[in-house]
Amino acid sequence: MKTSLRGLLVAGVGAVALAGGGAAYATASHSGGSGPDRTAAAAAAHADGDARSGERSDGDDARPGRVSLAQAADAVLKAVPGKIEELELDHGRWEADVLAGDGSWRQVVVDAETAAVHGDRVDKEGGENAAELRAAKTDAVGAAKAATRAEPGTVTAVDFEKTSWEVDVTTAENVEHELTVDAGTGRVLSNRVDED
Helix, strand or coil, rough: CCCHHHHHHHHHHHHHHHHHHHHHHHHHCCCCCHHHHHHHHHHHHHHHHHHCCCCCCCCCCCCCCCCHHHHHHHHHHHHCEEEEEEEEEEEEEEEEEEECCCCCCEEEEEEEECCCCCEEEEEECCCCHHHHHHHCCCCHHHHHHHHHHHHHEEEEEEEECEEEEEEEEEEEECEEEEEEEECCCCCCCEEEEECC
């Protein structure tokens, strides 16, 4: 009789535990995913999906926005016709230094999600390489294209350095490379992993 009573007691406790777990599952399922735990899980999944799709996440400068370097360059040059000396993704926006057609130096800011120009001001300090930049046969976008042919990935910055372009590329494996592209020929001169 003791064995039967003990068996009934164990079976009763198991049934209560199962019923409690089933009720919790039914509540979560019936909520349609609107409970706080489901909302948090959905938000985490959405953020993970954004990271995999290459979209920018606030606070993470390494991830590009929806607007590519080429699209940002197009927006910059529509706002200020001239030659881009530097274009860099920083805190959800593209920041550009431009040698305008009138010879002035300008700083232009483009939203990395929408390509809207949010800032355009005169840069009183200006750049140092106006003559070399004007003479360069390869522009910022051409340098970026050459760099990604050599190292497939996402360009996060291009910077003119007298006779060449320094191009930052982040690969799908999240490895950052710095490539040097000849400003005259568009040929990649070097490709190294950026340890910084």
